[in-house]
Amino acid sequence: MKLVIAVIKPHKLDPVREALTEIGVSGLTASEVKGFGRQKGHTEIYRGAEYTVAFLPKVKIELVIPDDLVERTMETIRQTAETGQIGDGKIFVLDVERAMRIRTGEIGEEAL
Amino acid sequence: MLCFAHIGAALTLSLLLPLPAFAQDALNSGDTAWIIAATALVLFMTLPGLALFYAGLVRSQAVLSVVMQCFAIACLSSILWLVAGYSLAFGDSIAGWVGGLDKAFFSGVTSDVLSGSIPEIVFAMFQMAFAVITPALIVGAYPERMKFSAVLWMSSLWLLLVYAPVCHWVWGGGWLSEMGVMDFAGGIVVHATAGVSAIVIAMMLGARRGFPEQVRPPHNPGMTATGAAMLWVGWYGFNGGSQLAADGGAGMAIATTHIAAATAAIAWMAIEWIKFGKPSLVGAVTGVIAGLATVTPASGFIGPMGGLILGFTAGIVCFYAVQIVKFSLKIDDSLDVFAVHGVGGIIGSLLVSVLALAVFGGGGLAEGQTVIGQLGVQALGVGVTLVWSAGFTFLILKVTGALTGGLRVTEEQEIEGLDIAFHGESGYDLGR
Numbered sequence: 001m002k003l004v005i006a007v008i009k010p011h012k013l014d015p016v017r018e019a020l021t022e023i024g025v026s027g028l029t030a031s032e033v034k035g036f037g038r039q040k041g042h043t044e045i046y047r048g049a050e051y052t053v054a055f056l057p058k059v060k061i062e063l064v065i066p067d068d069l070v071e072r073t074m075e076t077i078r079q080t081a082e083t084g085q086i087g088d089g090k091i092f093v094l095d096v097e098r099a100m101r102i103r104t105g106e107i108g109e110e111a112l
Numbered sequence: 113m114l115c116f117a118h119i120g121a122a123l124t125l126s127l128l129l130p131l132p133a134f135a136q137d138a139l140n141s142g143d144t145a146w147i148i149a150a151t152a153l154v155l156f157m158t159l160p161g162l163a164l165f166y167a168g169l170v171r172s173q174a175v176l177s178v179v180m181q182c183f184a185i186a187c188l189s190s191i192l193w194l195v196a197g198y199s200l201a202f203g204d205s206i207a208g209w210v211g212g213l214d215k216a217f218f219s220g221v222t223s224d225v226l227s228g229s230i231p232e233i234v235f236a237m238f239q240m241a242f243a244v245i246t247p248a249l250i251v252g253a254y255p256e257r258m259k260f261s262a263v264l265w266m267s268s269l270w271l272l273l274v275y276a277p278v279c280h281w282v283w284g285g286g287w288l289s290e291m292g293v294m295d296f297a298g299g300i301v302v303h304a305t306a307g308v309s310a311i312v313i314a315m316m317l318g319a320r321r322g323f324p325e326q327v328r329p330p331h332n333p334g335m336t337a338t339g340a341a342m343l344w345v346g347w348y349g350f351n352g353g354s355q356l357a358a359d360g361g362a363g364m365a366i367a368t369t370h371i372a373a374a375t376a377a378i379a380w381m382a383i384e385w386i387k388f389g390k391p392s393l394v395g396a397v398t399g400v401i402a403g404l405a406t407v408t409p410a411s412g413f414i415g416p417m418g419g420l421i422l423g424f425t426a427g428i429v430c431f432y433a434v435q436i437v438k439f440s441l442k443i444d445d446s447l448d449v450f451a452v453h454g455v456g457g458i459i460g461s462l463l464v465s466v467l468a469l470a471v472f473g474g475g476g477l478a479e480g481q482t483v484i485g486q487l488g489v490q491a492l493g494v495g496v497t498l499v500w501s502a503g504f505t506f507l508i509l510k511v512t513g514a515l516t517g518g519l520r521v522t523e524e525q526e527i528e529g530l531d532i533a534f535h536g537e538s539g540y541d542l543g544r
Contacts, residue, residue: 044329045384046394047448048435051329 001096001109002070006061007035007089008081013059019080020063023072026112028063039087058089064096066109140229146358147234153349154241158186158248161346165339165401166252169394169447171328173529174256175335175539181251181260185267186244192271193240194218200276201239201284208287210277228356238353239279246275246302252447253310256320257526260534262519265512270309273504278305278497292478293493294468294486296365297354299409299461300497307454308498309505310445311437316509317519319444321526327444333394340397344373347404351411365411368419369404372411375420376403379427395431398452402430405456410464415473422463426456461490 008016013030020028034055041054065073074091082088101111163182167175189197196216203211215221218236227235247267254263281288282295295301320327330336351369355362380399381391406426407419414422433451437443445451465486468474477486513519525533532538 045388045390046330046333046392047398047438048384048387048431049324049438051327053329 001064001099001112002067003094003096004061004063004065004070004073004077005092005094006077006081007033007058008061008077009083009088010057010059012081012083013061016061016077016080019076020073023076024069025063025065025073028061030059030061033058033060037087037090056087064099064112066112137226138229139226139231140357142358143229143356144231144234146362147230147238147353147356150349150353151234151238151241153346154238154353155186155244155346157343157346157350158182158241158245161339161342162245162248162251163339164335165343165397166255166336166447168332168334168336168339169252169330170255171529172331172540173531173538175331175531176535176537177260177530178251178255180535181255181263182248184260184264185248185251188264188268189244189247189271190240192268193236193243197243197271197276198236198239200272201243201279202236203284205280205285208285208290209281210286211280211284230356235356238356239283242298242302242350243271243275243279246298246306247271249302249306249449249453250310250313252449253313253445254317255446256530257521258317258519259516259521260530262512262516265515266313266508266519269508269511270505273508274305274309274501275301278500281497282493288489288493288496291489291492292481292486293489294413294464295409295461295493296412296464297351297408299405299457299464300493303405303408303453303457304461304494304497305501307450307452307457308501310449310454311443312502312505313509314443314445314450316506319442320446321523323444324438324442330394333392337393337397340400344400344404347373347408351408355412361412364415367416368411368414368422369407371416371419372407372423372426373400373403375423376400376406376427376430379424380431383428383431398434398448399427399431402426402452402456405453406430406460408457409461410467413464413468413475415475417473418467421467421472422460425459425463429459430455458494461494462487465490 010032017028035058036055039056041052041056044051044053070093074093077091098107099111100107159182163179166182167178170178194217196213198218199213199215200211203213203215206212218233221232221236223231223233225232247270279301280286282293282301283289293300347369348366352362352366355365377396377399380402381396384395385391403423403426407422410418410422430452433455434448437445437448437451465483466472468477469483470476477483509519521530521533
């Protein structure tokens with residue numbers, strides 16, 4: 001099992017969710033987060049004063065998937081979340097040791 | 113404002129109807145109804161108008177503290193107004209400088225005593241709403257960094273030592289009203305006093321951490337716009353009510369007020385659009401407030417064209433005043449009380465001498481008065497008010513600092529935010 005963490009642009013959350021559902025991903029967790037990368041921040045001007053906003057809003061999605069789905073998942077997220085502009089985000093993949101479904105007690109890939 | 117309204121009412125009555133001379137002292141239920149409604153509108157300006165206007169402009173960790181300061185000052189000012197404030201402003205004059213204590217605790221202000229054509233209790237409550245908003249305006253000078261106890265002490269002393277005397281000079285039969293100063297609804301009494309005191313407080317308290325480069329931007333511009341809209345509506349009562357009658361003068365005051373607000377907003381928006389490429393909501397609503405503050409002293413003396421001119425002037429001058437105070441003088445008058453209210457109130461108080469002329473659609477100056485003569489009176493009134501306000505604010509802060517063990521919160525409290533540090537609450541906790 002693998003944990004896929006992707007940080008994407010907020011308006012790409014719905015397209016990514018739909019595309020992942022189509023390739024068989026059965027669930028994911030999304031959070032609103034702030035961060036910076038190469039895009040850096042931006043500036044806002046209030047009453048003539050320039051404020052630097054260092055952290056930009058992003059959405060982080062986390063999903064645990066069977067090993068054989070990793071390549072397709074990464075490719076699907078990349079294709080769906082891409083705008084071609086700087087700041088499209090990143091995808092990370094980590095090993096997962098164990099998983100359990102709380103309701104039934106199923107373990108391993110059965111629990112996903 | 114009193115004398116002009118009364119002369120106008122008396123003239124109108126004597127021309128239209130063969131009434132006996134005491135007719136102007138009879139209760140007029142139309143006037144009374146309007147001033148009761150206007151009183152509610154003026155209170156609405158502070159609660160929640162000003163509170164929301166300011167709350168949106170601070171960082172999210174201080175949103176409640178600003179609202180709390182406005183509420184606490186409103187309650188405290190109301191009690192002090194009853195105890196002594198009203199009497200110091202409208203009691204029997206002591207040499208033209210301050211009222212005596214004959215009306216302390218609203219003594220003699222019963223429901224059947226008249227002030228002009230309205231019950232004096234209605235007049236006293238209308239004026240109470242002004243006494244509520246004026247110290248609350250100063251909240252914009254010191255958000256995010258002043259001890260709550262210091263806010264309460266300072267605001268209380270300020271109401272009694274700055275607001276009440278200046279109110280007496282101009283509206284309570286004091287020396288400035290004897291000289292014929294024109295301040296329809298508080299350019300001098302409200303905006304000049306609050307504005308200059310804000311600058312003094314900001315300088316003595318010091319800037320917010322990281323000012324000017326590292327301070328946080330307004331956390332909720334939508335909240336600020338909501339508050340500004342409430343202030344705009346409430347200002348109909350502020351300026352329209354200052355006619356102290358339900359007549360054409362009140363209607364014209366509302367017209368000039370509205371035109372000035374709209375024009376100043378467009379002017380401010382245009383400057384931002386040209387200068388920065390984007391017209392901001394915060395800028396547009398700040399323009400609204402600048403226009404409203406500027407037209408306040410003139411609103412009942414000018415016509416709609418005067419409102420247009422004042423609004424345009426306010427939008428431009430107040431915009432640049434913000435830049436000068438914050439970025440040239442580097443004074444952290446955080447929410448621009450001086451640049452918007454102080455500068456606006458002063459401009460309006462001076463320009464009324466010209467815009468009151470009939471050529472601009474105004475009602476004219478007092479008989480025998482020239483523009484230069486009136487301008488001299490206005491400048492003297494503004495000048496003495498600035499010196500008095502700044503001097504007493506300085507003293508009040510020294511006393512307050514001694515009483516509260518320093519005016520300023522600790523660095524840790526400032527970083528954590530006053531909401532948690534002083535009130536044990538947080539404005540935004542979406543988890544619950």
